[in-house]
Amino acid sequence: MADGQEAGPGGTNGSARPFPFGAEIGRPTPTLPAIDRLNERLARKLRSVIEPLARAKPKIAAAPTVIRNFGDWQAEQPEFTSLSLYSFKPMKGPILLKVESDFISRMVDAFYGGSGITATKRGKEFTATEESLLGRFAEALIGALAEAWAEIIPAKPALRARETNIGYVALAKPDEPVAVSQFTVQPWPGQTATIEFLYPLAGLRSVEAALAAKMPDEVGAKNAEWKARLDAALGEVRVEARTVLARPELQLSELMRLQTGDVIPVSLPHLVPLIVEGRRIAIGAVGEHDGRAALRIERIEQGRLAS
Structure with a gap:
């Protein structure tokens, strides 16, 4: 320290303040x-x-x-x-x-x-x-x-x-x-x-x-614990599920001539897909349950939850 220079916070009159480094x-x-x-x-x-x-x-x-x-x-x-x-x-x-x-x-x-x-x-x-x-x-x-x-x-x-x-x-x-x-x-x-x-x-x-x-x-x-809470929260999320019964094909000229009362013939397959957010997650058969149309799951697709 130069002559006349004031001591810093850690010293007094130019002397260093002791500190126990091993403490x-x-x-x-x-x-x-x-x-x-x-x-x-x-x-x-x-x-x-x-x-x-x-x-x-x-x-x-x-x-x-x-x-x-x-x-x-x-x-x-x-x-x-x-x-x-x-x-x-x-x-x-x-x-x-x-x-x-x-x-x-x-x-x-x-x-x-x-x-x-x-x-x-x-x-x-x-x-x-x-x-x-x-x-x-x-x-x-x-x-x-x-x-x-x-x-x-x-x-x-x-x-x-x-x-x-x-x-x-x-x-x-x-x-x-x-x-x-x-x-x-x-x-x-x-x-x-x-x-x-x-x-x-x-x-x-x-x-x-x-x-x-x-x-x-x-x-x-x-x-x-975090995973369990996350799984419980995700389990409450609602998603839209749909199934496709038929996919008829029409010529553009036929589509342009459609009128009320026209009948489009379709053939129902035995098994139809269950689709969630655009992803097929299962295959099922169309039937009836308690007086309502229903889908009975026949097979779960592998990797259905994969990103």
Whole structure:
């Protein structure tokens, strides 16, 4: 740096800012795409957990999982919130469930007949009713999480601690990376809340092989589900089917002389084609069924659905 030149954002008085290039937070991990796919299934499970408590059909969206330093995440949390620490064996170390305190208050209001729109003005602790619903809600949430992970690991969650002050949660050291999975919940008009699951990156590394091994199966399952939905949708499409009973040939002079009452002789073949969108898909015999003209399929053409 030349004399008198100001230091850039990364340095002070000409000195470079240290950066730990070997830190795990800078390393990509193949677990995040797998967790995001798990979260898609988990969002549907969370809907069934929240609906009976909120007395409403919630809209739930899963955000992409991100890696953050735990200390940075801690610094952004409110002074009072619901924090539940669980072991999640065989994953090493604990995981953290965070639910906004206002959301708990609104659910209590809705559960006991209110609108859920107005949050209770609170102090620094939950009421006995809120504590009771919170315990039930947290257990249901962590149970849904275990179900979503069931195809990866046979997770057995167990409550370690429940806190309302982020400073008392021993999930990881402030400089250690954690994976944050956030779900946005909108159970009532104009009201949104967030639910977050935090995994220390060291814990995810302990099940990384299981996640990686299941990724092809997850892709196949997703493709199979998509194909089934596509087949069901296509099955509802209506197409025009027709059959040709005869193809008489006329001279142009005969065609020009046609008048009302003229008779054109035709001979009906034994078998006639069934045509859909200009493609012959089957051969059938003309007959009668329940007093109506009908076509009985005798043979299906090969490659009838080919493009």
